Amino acid sequence: MKTIEEINQKIRDGDAVVVTASEMTRIVQENGAEEAAKEVDVVTTGTFGAMCSSGAFFNFGHSDPPIKMSHTYLNGVEAYSGLAAVDAYLGATQPHRNPDIGLDYGGAHLLEDLVRGKEIELVAEAYGTDCYPRTEVHTFISLESLNQAIMVNPRNCYQNYAAATNSTEETIYTYLGTLLPQMGNVGYSSAGELSPLLNDPYFQTIGVGTRIFLCGSQGYILGEGTQHATDGERENGVPVGSAGTLMLQGDLKKMDAKFLRGATMPKYGPTLYVGAGIPIPILNEEIAQRTGISDQDIHCNIYDYGVPRRSRPAVMETNYQELRSGKIEINGREVQTSPLSSLKKALEVAQELKSWIEKGNFFLTNPVQNIPNKGCTVKPLQIRRPSILVKDLKIKPVITARAEDDISGVARKMVDDNINHVPVVDHAGRLMGIVTSWDIAHAVAQDSKKLTEVMTKKVIVAMEDEPVELIARRIDKHEISGVPIVNRENRVRGMITAEDISRLICSQNNKEGDSQ
């Protein structure tokens, strides 16, 4: 039907018909793909989301005498400088070296400050060589003073992504935002029908070398991104989960802070909001049909991020029309949804790219090579030493108390058995609460007689099939000294304490020491 060259000639002549992916969806719905393919030359896509796998290469230039930088800090954020003498790569998610600032100012914030033209403090250390004698540098740089500042993002523009909720009793903080307890909300991230790779789901036009909109400038696709996957489940031709990714390159010096923003996901860390838009040449009817995809046709699963494991359980399947409505029904209850990626900005990206093409300032490219659309899967990381599960631990027989027991009896049990925690159970051995030796001291001080007055009723627990690392984090997070182990029926099977965990680490270290 059409070729890229023909479309570029139309762009040159000012005759190209360019529409955004949202407009194309309506056009295909109303006129059909065949008509749409004749009528439209280019569809512009857009996304503006948190893309953690982003960063930039810098070349600082040589000082006199010169230095071979081995540790490099920009406004206190470390850049990797194991590259020649004065090159470094700064990653968006790198936190500040000062733990008091930590997650509040990281690589992503630094990238935004650079693009805004701000002056940046550069501190570098080196071991010194005959040709690079200097061992330290402390100076100030700006985007203008850098020789190169090249954005290279290893994994951007995820084709689709999971939506997240949280079934636990407490609020959790994730890269998909703050998730309220008891599935109180849902976070999602894809720009849906506007999203680049959902409009070309088999990489028919998007390839190596494709010129794109990147953060307000013209950038390029280097190839498939890391974790690129092609063989997952599809519905209506598009993947229902994360899947394809892109590696992108652009010139930071030409970017606009309107389309590049440093952000911090609370208690998760810094991340870069990247505005990316890819033009899709409408070469034939099939490509037109694919760009006609609507939010309703794009499905995704809502996963329970309350389960901090690699495979999280799926709660339900949904689509982007539902998610974008702001409310969704989970288990018969209506909860609110949060987009996380800015749909307003995604649309701005698509519109900006559209106006560049209409004005003849942006031309389309033939891919230098295609990006694989089959045969790519993501392998998990195999840990040589598997996680030790709670049930693998040698746990002492558990000592429990009943709610009606008196305080002095419980105190005696603690002394006799040399323990500090006693789970309180009902007649069937189900967990009702927990008392610690501190609670007993408290009870004596306040002259309480009943166990129910002093026991903690909202108990943090461990399940038998959870890895011990998870329990260590839980104990630390809640600043407690131990948790009861319960089975699926909430029956108490034992106690795991901070002491048990430290003993386990010691014994593992000893074992490793023996084998080396």
Place this chain on the structure above:
Amino acid sequence: MKAWLNFSPSIVSKTVISDLIKHYDVSFNILRADITPKGGKMLIDISGSEAEKGIQYLEKEGIQLNPIKKVVKKDEEKCMDCGECVSLCPVEAITIDEEWTVHLDDQKCIGCGFCTSSCPTKAIKIAD
């Protein structure tokens, strides 16, 4: 109307709030409160046909009252309209319009602070 009530230590033991509700036709919602025997403050939202009289009564009883105009403020420069805050608001004071712009409704806001602590660009501030 939303206002901070400042309690001096001498008023803390008096039942001013329950007397207010008994004697005047007012609707009353406590949004935040931090009161100890040393005094403290309470953020309230008061309305009803006798709200004015009720306020006069509070002042007569020695409670200093500071009306506030805005509970919540959004920095338009910092906000990216990402919508992270939307699903966290317990009173649906945050909405996204048809153009995907995020709006805060100051009238509905109860100042809980969920949105301020979750905002990726720290664009939302709760008035003190």
